[in-house]
Amino acid sequence: MAKQSSRFDYFKSRQIPELTVLQASLCDFSYDRHAHEEYAFGVTLAGRQDFFSGGQFHRSPPGNVIQFNPEQVHDGHPGDDSRLGYVMVYVPSAQLEASFADAAGCKRAGRFQGSDTLLADPELRRAILDLAQLMIHQQGTRIDQEHALHRMATRLVQRAGKFQPGGRVSRPDALLLRAKEYVLAHLEADLSLDEISQAAHLSKYHFLRLFRQQFGITPHQYVLSCRVNAARSDLEAGVVPNEVAFRYGFTDLSHFNRRFKRIYGMTPYQYQRSIAQ
Template sequence: MAKQSSRFEYFKSQHIPELTVLQAALSDFSYDRHAHEEYAFGVTLSGRQDFFSGGQFHRSPPGNVIQFNPEQVHDGHPGDGSTLGYVMLYVPSAQLEASFADAVGCERAGGFRSSETLIADPSLRHAILELARLVTDQVGSRIDQEYALYQMATRLVQRAGKFQPGSTVSRPDALLQQAKGYIHAHLEADLSLDEISQAAHLSKYHFLRLFRQQFGITPHQYVLNCRINAARSALEAGVVPNEVAFRYGFVDLSHFNRRFKRIYGMTPYQYQRSVTN
């Protein structure tokens, strides 16, 4: 019997801007190490989900929740020889942090980060699956989806025990954030390591060491990751893949296709068709 190929389906919410749902079945696919700009919440449905993140190797069995903060580097692949089935929500920071603020009764909740990556929590799992169902089946109203998102945020705040909107940023962290800001502002330029390290006011080699130690990927991998994420947004806006590839510095469409597929499981054209139909 031929081995089943992997499948990926993306769905955009009709009610909550930029909210995306992924339904995936992986049998012969491994994600490259990458990070998303959004919060990501997944539920392992079948098989076992193995991945590296936060300096640790994790194994997620069926029924388990996986949570990634924005820009939390991770990879992923099936872990036990069987097909891995899972659902993942990608929630923009502004949307989720508004729900965090409502949950804790304050005006703003920017910077909220969960310290947990693997979570065994039936209430949180139910809220994630309910929101995914509403989006993928295109049922319910905006308030239904917002309520499911609010339930997710409330449960996360409950698990945290108390709300801590942010912590003091060390000088090295602040310098690395300057470098990140420079990268995001120049994604369409031909960036060099010298330029990025100068933006962080660090020597090139000190910068390289600090960056990899802090984020788990090299500056080059981070630039590529940011370009892929920006390309995804352009594809969702209807820009044709050839133009997106040229805009973000890929050698050609074939190179763009390979890089994009290692993170999203399908070619840019396939992704664009799936979320704009």
């Protein structure tokens, strides 16, 4: 009997449209390294989930929670011959800032960054799965989903212990942040390494070394990731894939399809159709 192919199902919350959940079943697919603008909270349901992030490789067995901060580079693939099943909820930081600050008792905690990528935490797992199920089955009210978000944020802050505001940003971090901001502000332009490194006030050589060392991804991969993320937002707004491909500098629709699929598991058209259901 032929082995079933991988399956990806995306759902948008009807109560909180900014939220997206992915229900995935993988057997023959590997994600390219990429980063999302949102927080991502996942639970491995079956099989083993292997991925690179934060300079190291991780293995997530069933029941484990995976948490990516915004802009945290990662990839992913099944870790053995069994089918990998998981859910992943994508949450913009604005949806969590008040809950993080409330849980920490500190306004500056709104930009909370989790230090652990893999967590064995039944309470956090339950909150993530509760929110995912509400979204997948289009159940509950807005406040039900907000309650699940608040439980997730509270548990993450509890695990972190006493919140410590971040210290001064290092010079390399500040320079690379300038480069990232330049990329995000010029996604529709024909960007060059010279322009990006100049925005960071670094030579091209030092910029390439620092960027790869800091983020585990090349500037080229980062630009593609940002363009695909921006394209996803346009697709959700109803812009046709051909127009989106042209807007963000993809050679043609075929090129756009390939790049988008390496990050979201499906073509732009399939994604647009999936979230419209």
